[in-house]
Amino acid sequence: MAATATTIDVSHLSKTFGAVEAVSDLSFVVEPGSVTGFLGPNGAGKTTTLRMLLGLVTPTSGSATFGGVGYRDLDNPLATVGTALEASSFHPGRTARNHLGIYTTATGISRDRVEKVLKQVGMDAYADRRVGGYSLGMRQRLGLAFALLGDPRVLVLDEPINGLDPEGIRWIRGFLRELADEGRTVLVSSHLLSEVQQSVDRAIIITRGKLVYDGTLTGLEFTARVAVDAPDRAALHAALLAEGARVDVTEGGLIVKELDATTIGAIAHRAGVPLSLLAEQQEGLEAAFLELTSPAPEAKPGAHAAPTEGSAS
């Protein structure tokens, strides 16, 4: 059991709060050895999904398990899965050391781990101060220390970068990378792609409780925009449309979605159209993310994002 409990398996997961469907028919798998970003705007259902995965919220239907074992059925959950949810799950009158000590006592994890994880997150100097006086960044670090307490193979971190200063952000990026390189499964949620862009290998994007993208970040860039133009703009437009590209015509040229610059160049070359401009737009990734997650009235975002999934991964 312990050997297989390192992948995160979310399968047809749904949760309804009254009339609101917070998560609907969500399925994805997170593999060990990489950092996976779990992205979506605020209110997309990220936290609800994570809380269902951790046995804190009961799903309306579907399942979320660690290699088939539900969180509530894990032998020693903290030693299998480390979790940092919101940065405020502390009694303000208790010190960091005592806070962590309570959970080593409750689980039978060695008390020595408290000192180790406090050092690991750089909090050992403040461990005997009451948490009420901590900054948001210090609370985030203490949350991470709690996650690491059982030396788990799986880490589930909800918005761990939120509230960190630039030095803290640099530190946590390296830290997440280190954890994944040790073969751990790392799932990091964020509402900002730019926040995790440098540290994640894979992205799972949800919006309004539904999966809109699951694949590599490079794959996500295929859904980004490339500006292209030619002296004979009409011929270029026709050639691109013939290849099935989605093209917007603007004053400065054509904006192509879901194709990278290399492919577009090849299409133009085959059509014999010399190009005057071929540029991947700098904010491509962020724009693609926004497009996927914005409340788009025209088309369902899932409709065109889903096909790219296969080609991306």
Add this chain to the structure above:
Amino acid sequence: MSIVRATIAELAKVFTVRLWWILAIVMVLYVGALAGILAGVFGGLDLSGAAGAPPIDLSGLHLIIYSTASAIGYVFPVLLGALSATSESRHQTLTPTFLANPRRAQVLAAKGVAMALIGALFGVIALVGSVGVGAIVLSAVGKDAGFGDSDTWVLVGRVVLAMALWAVIGVALGTLVPNQVAALVIVLAFTQFVEPILRSVSAIWEWTARVGQFLPGSASDALVGSSVFTSLGATTAEVVELEWWQGGLVLFGIAAVVGVVGYFAVWKRDVT
């Protein structure tokens, strides 16, 4: 044994924040002051020669004074129990608690056991106030402090038991009413206002007295066996009171019913 670990963790939760000793200090001062005043006033009376007045039996005066530990002090373990349960939702520590131990029934049981132990400790501390101050004042006015009376030591044991049960009632209430302010208002309004009135009113007729004996405060006084409310109150009317063990069962029953309802209605809910 994970239930043992869970219980030790719950004890650690109480002893790693300051609330418990603040409440303990206030309790011991409050109970000690009241015991001292009662001992001074009633111990100083010489009623043997008073003509015309109905004779009041003061042979059990020391018991009445010592029983203030629970008769007056019981609100403190209830408060501590209720605050310890409600602070988990207030500070969102239910999240790490349930992450460390997803067996929620076990966590709640551990909380109950831990608070029973702490309630017993509060009983001992309250007795330090009531017996300590009461005995000194009784001796000073020339009355017997009753340390040779076996009833004194029976009462001491039952005060500890009553305080333990009150702490568990506090946990149960805090589970059912996770809003800390609401739980505090309920504890203070009921113990300091609603129940004293109900107890006075219920003593008027016999049939209401039969119902009134099941009020938690009455049950607690029955368990302890002596109280300022029953002993120095209406001495003419016949006091309707449960047996001591029945009083204990009533307190335990209240804790169990409120706790079980709280578990199913609130404790098992989604933690968001």
